[in-house]
Amino acid sequence: MKVKITSRAGEHQFDAEPEERILYAGLRGGLSLPYECATGTCGTCKARLISGEIEDLWPDAPGKKNLKSDQGQFLMCQCAAKGDVVAEVSQFVTSLRPLSGAPQWCEGTIRNTRMLTADVMALQLELDVTLGFEAGQFMAVEVPEVKGLRGYSMVNFSTDSSVLDFVIKKLPGGALSNWLFSGSRDGVRARLFGPLGVATFHPDVAKNLLCIAGGTGIAGIMSILDRACQTRHFDRFEGDVFFGVRTPEDAFYLDELAAFQAGFPRSLRVTVAFSDQPATDEIRSRYPGIRFAEGFVHEVAGRDMQGRFENVMAYLAGPPPAVDSSIRLLIMAGVGADSIKYDKFS
Amino acid sequence: MTEKRICRIEDVPSNGLKECEVDNGAPVLVINSGEEYFACNAICPHQEVPLCEGMFDGKVLTCHMHLWQWDVRTGAPIGLAEAPLEMFEVSVDDGWLCIRASNALRVASLFEGIAQETLEKINAIAEERQCSEGEVLYTVGDPAEELFILESGRVEFLVGRDGKVTSGGFMVRKGEVFGWAPLMENQKQRVAQATCKEAVTLLSLNGAKVREILEEDPRSGMKVMMRLSSLLTKYMIAAGTS
Incomplete structure (x- = not known):
């Protein structure tokens, strides 16, 4: 199937497999199509059908809540072409060559x-x-x-x-x-x-790292810390990691976080925040290199980082309300929008 | 649009935001910054997100969705933002905040930040035109004498000829500039076709006259040329067809 995307500055064409989501077909074809979650929840990959027929693979996708379907709007991540299709995207779309980095x-x-x-x-x-x-x-x-x-x-x-x-x-x-x-x-x-996803860390980032994660949002932060430790980023820059869960029983990856911290004892700080219960003596004595605090993770981070927001690159991950609270904290603290990275999932 | 009363000034939080409904129009965001009031289109120019849900520190407005930011005094984009806010002219009358639509020239990012006097001169040569759906503004090979600033409606572009025609994109945003060939040297003919896809209001400017005005104020002229070259680069990068 041929898919043609008309964007702000011209059109692009690519092939899609039967039942393949239009977003995925376009991304692997090297196009910079707009998306964030790529899985039907955020609504960023909105497009408008001009001609042809599409199949909606998830009619109840939460990301459709602001779509004007009477105007032909659809989510590229949830719709497949049922023949040749022409659709319009309201952003600038560019074609990336070579394709080596394409998903x-x-x-x-x-x-x-x-x-x-x-x-x-x-x-x-x-x-x-x-x-x-x-x-x-x-x-x-x-x-x-x-x-x-x-x-x-x-x-x-x-x-x-x-x-x-x-x-x-x-x-x-x-x-x-x-x-x-x-x-x-x-x-x-x-x-x-x-x-x-675009919330990535690369060793060229010549800044202090501030990571704020809630729950399983710590996953991507672990990858970022892994790479930053491998490249000895914390020899030159500071690192502050805030990881929020409800109770001490909900905490995980503490051994791994303690190991990262032990590698850079002076420049890397790890704080685990419990929203529903205080830290136990047992967990404190087991992880002397980790600091424990009580409260929501963005509040704990906000208090601890006061006066230290300059020259940070911030990485945020977790449930959307927690990410939104962290964004608000950073913007109001004067952190530039280009120094805040996150991908919104729900 | 004539002047419209949209809210009482005491209803706008200090250094805060208030979204106001407007009869027969899109909602307007009223902004208080110290002693001053500003007003803009209440919807983010990026993706239809209400700006009243954004963050405001008294000077800079941030849309919470993708962190586009603007200086509320001018609507000028900051950081990640790729488009200005659509600002209204604001006055206070007997405790009421009143707004009036800005003309498209004042929100055109091509002319943003140039000297007021120069902008007035350009404004003086601008002619407003109403076009109907389907009207072709120019086609390939036509003499390129005017440039256009979109006020409202939608204009689409086609490039190429002799059966090998492709889409050159579209413009929908108030203040977007197109048909910029007469601002450049030796671009005497159109290389694309521009068609109104709905009823369109636009400002038309004689390119040679705009160049004359900018030559008298090289500082503003430099700004406009820098913006124009950035715009062209953006289109060139995006137009690499696949």
């Missing part, structure tokens, strides 16, 4: 599932190919048993990897997480599209 489809096998807390699971996907990605990026993942794709950030970082680490939280009513948590899934095949 692609790949397949892999689920391995090493393990529980990190009562409702958070870690797992690996062993890919059939190696994949290059930036620290902080995510993949859209689907398994044959569950309809649709979900976005998960890589936890690990390596320049060319065939093993990707993910963490997944059990969500009430979450079809994929329910499936994952209700039986042994090691050995199951999965299909992935990516890498996606």
Whole structure:
């Protein structure tokens, strides 16, 4: 199928496979199409159908709430072309060449599932190919048993990897997480599209790092810390990591965070904030290198960072209300918009 | 648009924002900054997000969705923002805040920040034109004498000829400038076709006269030429067809 996208400054054409989401077909064709979550929740990849027929793969997608469907608007991440299609995007779209960094489809096998807390699971996907990605990026993942794709950030970082680490939280009513948590899934095949996302860290970022994460939002932050430690970023710059969960029982990756901190004891600070309960003596004595605080993570970060917002590059991740609160905190503290990075999931 | 009363000034929070409904029009965002009041289109020029949900520190307005930012005094974009705010002219009458639409020239980013006197001279040669749906403003090979500033409506472009015609994009935003060939040297003919896709209001400017005015004020002229070259670069990068 041929898809033609008319944008602010001209048109672009690419091929799409049957039932392939128009966004994915365009991205792997090297186009800079607008998107954020790529999985139907945010609404950023809005386009307007000019001609042809499309199939909506998720008619109830929450990202459709502001769409004017009577004007032909649709989400490119949830619609596939049923023949040749012409659609319009209101942004500037550019064509990226070469295609080496463009996201692609790949397949892999689920391995090493393990529980990190009562409702958070870690797992690996062993890919059939190696994949290059930036620290902080995510993949859209689907398994044959569950309809649709979900976005998960890589936890690990390596320049060319065939093993990707993910963490997944059990969500009430979450079809994929329910499936994952209700039986042994090691050995199951999965299909992935990516890498996606722009909230990335690169060693060229000559700034102090400020990371604020809630819950499983810590995943992408772990990848960023992994890369920053590998490149000894904290020899030259400061790092402040704030990780929020509800109670001490909900905390995970504390061993890994303590290890990052121990590598740069003077320049890297890690604070874990509990919103519902104070830290226990046990957790304090077990992790002497980690600081513990009580409160919402953005409030804890706001108090602690007062007077230290200059020259930071901020990375935010977690539930959208928490990310919004952190954005507000940073903007009102005078941090420039180009120094705040996040990808919005829900 | 004539002057419209839209709210009482005491209803606007100090150093804050208030969205106001306007009869027969898009909602307007009223902004208080110290002693001054400003007003702009209440919807973000990026993606239809209400700006009253954004962040405001008394000087800079930030849309919470993608962190586009503007100086509320002028509507000029800052940082990540790629388009200015559509500002209104504001006055206070007997405790009422009144707004009046700015003419498109004043919100055109091509002329943003140039000397007031120069802007007035350009304004004096601007002619308003009403075009109907389907009207072709110019086509390939036509003499390029005027440039246009969009007031309202939608204009689409086609490039190429002899059966190999492709879309050159479209313009929908108040203050967008097109048909800029007469601002350049030796661009005597149109290289694209511009068609009104709905009823369009625009300002037309004689290119040679604009150049004359800018030559008298080289500082403003330099600003305009820098903006024009950035604009052209943006279109060149985006137009690489695949």
